[in-house]
Amino acid sequence: MNYVLAGYTIVFVTLALYSLQMVKRGRDLSRQLPEQERRFLD
Amino acid sequence: MTADQIADGSSSGLSVEDRAPGYKAPILSTGSEATRVIGVIALLSTAAMLAFGLLISPPDLFQGDSVRLFYLHVPVAIVALYLAFTITLIGSVIHLVNGSTFWDLLAGAAAEVGVVFLGLTLVTGMLWGRPTWGSYWEWDPRLTSTAVSFVLYLGYLAVRKLDMDPAARSRRAAVLGIVGFANTIIVKYSVSWWRSLHQGSTLKPLDSQIEGLMMFSFALGLVSMLSIFAWLVMHRFRLAWLQHRVDAHRLEAALLERRSEGEAGIAKSGLAPGGA
Amino acid sequence: MLRDARLVAAKDLRIEWSSKVLTAQVLPFGFLVLILFGFGISPERIVQGKDGRSVLEDVSPALFWLAVLFSALLALGRSFAIEADDGNLDALQLAGLEPAGVFLGKTAAVAVELAVLEVVVGSGALLLYGATIRHWLLLIVVLVTTTLALSGAGILYAALGAGLRVRDTLVPLLVLPVLAPVLLGATRATEAALFGAAADGWSWAGFLGAFSLLYLGAGILLFGALLEES
Numbered sequence: 001m002n003y004v005l006a007g008y009t010i011v012f013v014t015l016a017l018y019s020l021q022m023v024k025r026g027r028d029l030s031r032q033l034p035e036q037e038r039r040f041l042d
Numbered sequence: 043m044t045a046d047q048i049a050d051g052s053s054s055g056l057s058v059e060d061r062a063p064g065y066k067a068p069i070l071s072t073g074s075e076a077t078r079v080i081g082v083i084a085l086l087s088t089a090a091m092l093a094f095g096l097l098i099s100p101p102d103l104f105q106g107d108s109v110r111l112f113y114l115h116v117p118v119a120i121v122a123l124y125l126a127f128t129i130t131l132i133g134s135v136i137h138l139v140n141g142s143t144f145w146d147l148l149a150g151a152a153a154e155v156g157v158v159f160l161g162l163t164l165v166t167g168m169l170w171g172r173p174t175w176g177s178y179w180e181w182d183p184r185l186t187s188t189a190v191s192f193v194l195y196l197g198y199l200a201v202r203k204l205d206m207d208p209a210a211r212s213r214r215a216a217v218l219g220i221v222g223f224a225n226t227i228i229v230k231y232s233v234s235w236w237r238s239l240h241q242g243s244t245l246k247p248l249d250s251q252i253e254g255l256m257m258f259s260f261a262l263g264l265v266s267m268l269s270i271f272a273w274l275v276m277h278r279f280r281l282a283w284l285q286h287r288v289d290a291h292r293l294e295a296a297l298l299e300r301r302s303e304g305e306a307g308i309a310k311s312g313l314a315p316g317g318a
Numbered sequence: 319m320l321r322d323a324r325l326v327a328a329k330d331l332r333i334e335w336s337s338k339v340l341t342a343q344v345l346p347f348g349f350l351v352l353i354l355f356g357f358g359i360s361p362e363r364i365v366q367g368k369d370g371r372s373v374l375e376d377v378s379p380a381l382f383w384l385a386v387l388f389s390a391l392l393a394l395g396r397s398f399a400i401e402a403d404d405g406n407l408d409a410l411q412l413a414g415l416e417p418a419g420v421f422l423g424k425t426a427a428v429a430v431e432l433a434v435l436e437v438v439v440g441s442g443a444l445l446l447y448g449a450t451i452r453h454w455l456l457l458i459v460v461l462v463t464t465t466l467a468l469s470g471a472g473i474l475y476a477a478l479g480a481g482l483r484v485r486d487t488l489v490p491l492l493v494l495p496v497l498a499p500v501l502l503g504a505t506r507a508t509e510a511a512l513f514g515a516a517a518d519g520w521s522w523a524g525f526l527g528a529f530s531l532l533y534l535g536a537g538i539l540l541f542g543a544l545l546e547e548s
Contacts, residue, residue: 001107007169011114011162015270018158022277026072029284138543194495200488201478213543214478221474221536225496232499232525236506
């Protein structure tokens with residue numbers, strides 16, 4: 001069970017940190033562009 | 043507009059506090075309606091998956107509690123190997139055919155998130171192997187070929203980060219995205235063949251019957267990982283797109299500056315062509 | 319296309335011949351790797367139940383191909399170092415050479431270099447590790463198919479790093495995972511040629527042949543996209 005908990009912890013902590021870093025980078029980059037250009041291609 | 047103004051955002055009137063009440067808030071992040079909905083689905087399915095996978099579902103007859111890692115490991119692996127790199131392949135092909143920026147950026151976004159998922163596949167696979175096989179690493183075809191693919195796509199990401207002409211870089215990355223996918227299949231095939239020739243190492247990962255609550259936990263895991271993947275790829279794509287725009291602006295500003303310098307130089311030297 | 323290939327191959331081989339980098343640096347390197355493996359795996363250790371072979375002899379196919387693989391990295395780096403430094407790849411394009419021809423030519427030149435390397439390093443391995451060859455024909459077919467696979471896939475991936483400052487560190491990272499199945503197949507087939515069961519060896523040789531054809535095809539199709547700028 002320890003291995004199971006370790007696995008779950010590693011996966012979700014990694015994904016959470018990655019998501020947070022993603023959002024932060026998005027904010028930083030958004031600031032560098034004029035507002036009307038912050039649209040996305042999709 | 044100079045590069046500095048663009049860089050600190052002062053030209054776009056970013057400060058939300060200055061706006062009159064009722065003004066539609068400017069887009070400040072890479073989020074949107076769609077990602078918010080997907081994000082909620084991801085959080086809910088993850089919570090449900092934790093409850094079912096860790097607490098409610100019964101331990102397996104043969105594997106005991108280790109089977110719980112499967113509800114996580116298999117969906118992560120499916121998303122990485124079958125979904126992420128297929129998107130990269132398709133994006134690469136389309137980019138090479140018509141030079142589409144959208145598909146190029148999407149290929150890169152899917153590859154980066156895919157590498158993260160692939161790394162997690164390896165970690166969870168090893169953590170499952172330790173109690174089941176007695177060692178973190180066995181030269182099992184799946185494990186081995188996954189490890190090679192992991193390095194291969196790290197190489198792809200390295201190419202995407204190269205400091206060179208963006209168009210050329212995208213083309214090189216696209217070639218890598220296509221050949222890399224083919225190579226993933228070759229690696230898988232050759233390693234399986236190698237291990238099947240090698241006597242006495244038949245490791246069957248799934249001897250047990252999976253049904254009922256276990257199946258449900260697995261399905262929840264799949265929904266959770268798929269929605270997290272979708273959320274991450276959308277954000278990563280938008281990041282890449284923002285970066286693309288920022289780079290274009292920097293270039294534009296630099297060109298403008300250079301041009302005005304040139305004009306000033308000509309004016310000073312009394313319109314002598316090529317005076318500077 | 320084939321005419322262009324011949325021109326490029328002849329040019330590369332002429333450069334190698336006059337610069338002597340291959341003979342003076344890459345060949346000794348391959349030989350050195352063989353000796354270092356001998357230090358790492360002590361020659362006195364005997365494998366139980368394998369006709370009294372020493373560990374070193376038992377793993378000699380793997381060591382031989384690893385030595386070739388590492389030396390091949392040097393040869394591949396060289397193949398683009400002689401081009402990119404003076405913007406030569408652009409010149410080749412301007413001269414009206416087809417990208418597919420350039421690819422095949424560079425592949426052929428590296429294949430010739432690797433063949434020389436394999437003969438020299440292979441003789442060294444036989445002498446140093448004390449292996450004997452049982453199936454000559456199989457061994458020769460394996461050498462040929464592996465050489466094509468290494469050079470075809472190698473040139474395609476080495477081109478990804480052409481003209482970059484980080485080429486020396488990037489190319490091994492890109493090339494080695496791709497060549498991993500080649501190393502696997504070549505080692506198994508060579509084991510079969512040295513120690514027995516030729517049937518297994520032939521199917522691996524078939525795999526190596528298919529791999530080289532696949533990469534030669536991919537290179538012919540995709541090399542243009544890589545050259546298109548530089």
